Amino acid sequence: MKVFKFGGASVSNIERISRLPEILRSYPAEKLLVVISAMGKTTNALEKVVEAYYKGRQEEAFLLFRQVKETHLTMAKYLLVKNYLAAESRIRDFLTEIEWLLHDRPLREFDYYYDQVVCVGELLSTAIVSAYLNEMGIENKWVDVRDIIRTDDNFRDASIDWEHTQARVSSVIGPLFETADLVITQGFIGSTDENESTTLGREGSDYTAAVFANMLDAESQTIWKDVEGVMNADPKEFPDARLISELNYDEVIEMAYYGAQVIHPKTIKPLQNKGIPLYVKCFLDRSLPGTVIHNKSIKGLPPIIVLKMNQVLVKLHSRDFSFVGETHTAALYQLLASLKIKPNLIQSGAVTLQVCLDDKPDKIEKMALEAATIFNVQIEKGLTLLTIRHYLEETLQRLTTGKQVVLRQQSPETVQVLMK
Numbered sequence: 001m002k003v004f005k006f007g008g009a010s011v012s013n014i015e016r017i018s019r020l021p022e023i024l025r026s027y028p029a030e031k032l033l034v035v036i037s038a039m040g041k042t043t044n045a046l047e048k049v050v051e052a053y054y055k056g057r058q059e060e061a062f063l064l065f066r067q068v069k070e071t072h073l074t075m076a077k078y079l080l081v082k083n084y085l086a087a088e089s090r091i092r093d094f095l096t097e098i099e100w101l102l103h104d105r106p107l108r109e110f111d112y113y114y115d116q117v118v119c120v121g122e123l124l125s126t127a128i129v130s131a132y133l134n135e136m137g138i139e140n141k142w143v144d145v146r147d148i149i150r151t152d153d154n155f156r157d158a159s160i161d162w163e164h165t166q167a168r169v170s171s172v173i174g175p176l177f178e179t180a181d182l183v184i185t186q187g188f189i190g191s192t193d194e195n196e197s198t199t200l201g202r203e204g205s206d207y208t209a210a211v212f213a214n215m216l217d218a219e220s221q222t223i224w225k226d227v228e229g230v231m232n233a234d235p236k237e238f239p240d241a242r243l244i245s246e247l248n249y250d251e252v253i254e255m256a257y258y259g260a261q262v263i264h265p266k267t268i269k270p271l272q273n274k275g276i277p278l279y280v281k282c283f284l285d286r287s288l289p290g291t292v293i294h295n296k297s298i299k300g301l302p303p304i305i306v307l308k309m310n311q312v313l314v315k316l317h318s319r320d321f322s323f324v325g326e327t328h329t330a331a332l333y334q335l336l337a338s339l340k341i342k343p344n345l346i347q348s349g350a351v352t353l354q355v356c357l358d359d360k361p362d363k364i365e366k367m368a369l370e371a372a373t374i375f376n377v378q379i380e381k382g383l384t385l386l387t388i389r390h391y392l393e394e395t396l397q398r399l400t401t402g403k404q405v406v407l408r409q410q411s412p413e414t415v416q417v418l419m420k
């Protein structure tokens, strides 16, 4: 059994979707569980729908939703002949559910509506791709992952109920493979015990695939991307970025932690726990070697560069010039935990604590307000956090030239500078 994940870019248009049969045919006589994301930028488009809806701009929400709807119906029409009607009816059911929701005024929190609306992206893409593959003679079963992946109700960042999900995987997915070689399902989404849809955090499909790999004891997981494999920097920002052909779990966790957009940070643990190798391969050219990620130790890695834009530095200065001690530090961590804020970097000094965060204005405002009861609070926005693993002084020099460094933190392996 192998688990594959195809990201949004690999199903973003007809030309790309029509590459899937060839890829899947090259794994004959294999049991494959395939996790697919929403097509292209659908998740972003759906986010705009929910925002408009929640802010009371209902007409705009409908208009934006209609675009998503048309795109998918058109896609289905192009790709399907024999299976068109069946697929269309499934697609329309998903769409109608959202349209009903958009008709009512929001009564609950934003994140709840976000998940109910955004989850449709994955449902639509998998319904279309599954019907298309069946039509191409690649028989498969489509599964609504919300019947399998059970989560808590922490909408937008839901946690998986491991025990319940494992039981569903064993009782539902296991038997499916007795009569099918290919099962197609959605990444990123799940459901609560009250059948409310949830999402696992942006880019969460990698994680879904890893959960399945773990629970099915898969021999490997492959993430199919539109890039060669894992690079040592984002090729859009750094044209001389190069492929890293071999990495280990620890390194990838570190990279993801520092914000590399390679693989969803939660992906590694389920794989590491069962020693399942992760391949990152290019669906545009299957013959490229890609990257393998496993448990072995690896020497001589190149500098790995991660840039995080839109950073905010929150400076907390103790009010009465008393030393920052365990009480102040504890208060800060409690505050971060209560607001569910993940700090990207924390530095403490004699009378100050400095925290670098992603710029989420509502959270930062809340944090600043609460922190102001203990500290004098200063906020600086518009910063960039540069992280280099296995850094060379020359790389650091090159990347910080002409910038003003406002904070620096360093260990033998990693250097981080916050700059503007």
Ligand code: ASP
Pocket: 007, 008, 037, 038, 043, 044, 121, 187, 188, 201, 202, 203, 204, 205, 206
């Ligand atoms: N469609 C979701 C997103 O764009 C999940 C994923 O692609 O992994 O974040």
Ligand code: MG
Pocket: 007, 008, 009, 037, 203
């Ligand atoms: Mg994606």
